[in-house]
Amino acid sequence: MIELEGLTKRYGEKVAVNHLTFTVRPGVVTGFLGPNGAGKSTTMRMLLGLDRPTAGDVRIDGRHYDQIRHPLKYIGALLDAKAMHGGRSAFNHLLCLAQSNGIPRSRVSEVLDTVGLTAVSRKKAKGFSLGMGQRLGIAGALLGDPQILMFDEPVNGLDPEGIHWIRNLMKGLASQGRTVFVSSHLMSEMALTADHLVVIGQGRLLADTSMADFIRQNSRSYVRLRSPQQERLLDVLHAAGITVVEAGNGTLEVDGSRAELLGELAAEHHLVLHELSPQQASLEEAFMQLTAESVEYHAHSETTPPDTSGWTAQQPPPPADQPVPEAARPLAESRPDRSGGWGEQWSRQRKPGS
């Protein structure tokens, strides 16, 4: 059991972790969710006694981390895959950890086998891929066969097979009655592994709930409608006592999953519909809504096209991680076969700017 009480970490003016209070219970996988920079890693570092809390307290079964003798036998942690000396072999990396906590040498080979690194155990860690480094870090966490396990973003860098493996590993560890505390910034990942959910944003606790409750509360279903006769459609829906939300861009949203009813209603009044589609708000959206206020690094949409009505609206958004230089974009993305021709696109593109 891990207990946090008013845990706070301040770096100068900036509050990284703000008065966090929650408990991580044994026997379940507790997901620790938050956007990048929410304070997940800082919290985990304070738990391990690496960073000193500015205020508050964190205890593991009632004790501070540095009061635990041979902590690796008690709590195993994967902090980040690069927290190792690249010049040391995988075997020696684990051996020096094992020796410091009086763990027998034979256990090193065992955990290397568990994570599937036996074949490269004598290779230097700097030659490892991110996924292999992650596996070595997990081997280090499992080394002391601890009752409490903590993983910071364990699926980072793993291939699909590796992700599947780590999910099953965590579930297996929890089913043995161990405490499993795992952080992630991916809601979809947590939905598959976690039984309990702790959500933070900008260091503050946003939710502390069971996964089942979170799904029940947040997976909203609704019907999306688009019509060229929007005003009349609104009147008709209103007259029928149906609550409508205008979602912008000419789309309307109606809570519930009554697409047939809405379609029939429109037909009765001879209304043209361009869209009538049942939608399910994903947990990812629910999570984003929950943390929207507290996202530290908003991506500024520099790529917003200046003219949304023209051809640019049909362009797929460029991948956010490889921004296309402003000047190069029109040429790089032009598709002359779609409309009119190269010259027409050029003139359309220029109009709003000039």
Added chain:
Amino acid sequence: MSSGRVLKSEWTKIRSVASTVWTLGLAVVVTVGLGLLISILAKNDFDNLDARDRSVFDPTAISFAGMGLGQLAMIVFGVLVVSNEYSTGMIRTSLAAVPQRGAFLFSKITVATALALVVAMVTSFISFFVGQAAMGEHRAALGDPGVLRAVLGGGLYMTLIAVFSMGVAAMLRSPMLSLGILMPFFFLVSSILGNVSATKKIGQFLPDQAGQKIMQVVGPLDDDTPYGPWGGLAIMVAWVAVAVLGGYVLLKRRDA
């Protein structure tokens, strides 16, 4: 408490990285090689010396002439042993395994110091014997007064230089910053401060200037150094203690 286990763990760490072998190997090769070269030059030059210079000819100290450069390899060894933890991120894994930070740092320094002591003593004795062999009829013998002290002192000096570097690296954490300060300091700045008459009063109390006194068998004429060979070593030990203590205090207080 469990420091025996931590010592064992630190030994595994130190023997399993390549930098240990090349830094210590370089210390031996450079110190012995350069000492030999300068011993040969000194022997050939002996006949050109006047009586005054011959009276202060110190074959023991000459055979240690390679240490000025060899100590730089010891500095690199000392710095890397500690700062590797920080530059690789290993420190978080290490402190999660051994949250008692004092036990962690002192075990690391103990193991590295023991290894440095063995290598430094071997280096000092080889340098002495090789240097004396090259010196021919001007050689000193281990049994001559003060010579054994100087040879043991040479080993202690190189060891202490490494420990001092460990302390500084524990304070600064960055290998580049530590080396960037220590290497020019011990290679240039300190010897300039210790030999220019204006700064000599202060310069002679710097760790290396004070520590090197123990390697002299025949002191220079009109020697007005206010401490003897062991007094000089004690001054150096004090510097080392301050550096290590500073490293410990900062490690204890800082976030990892």
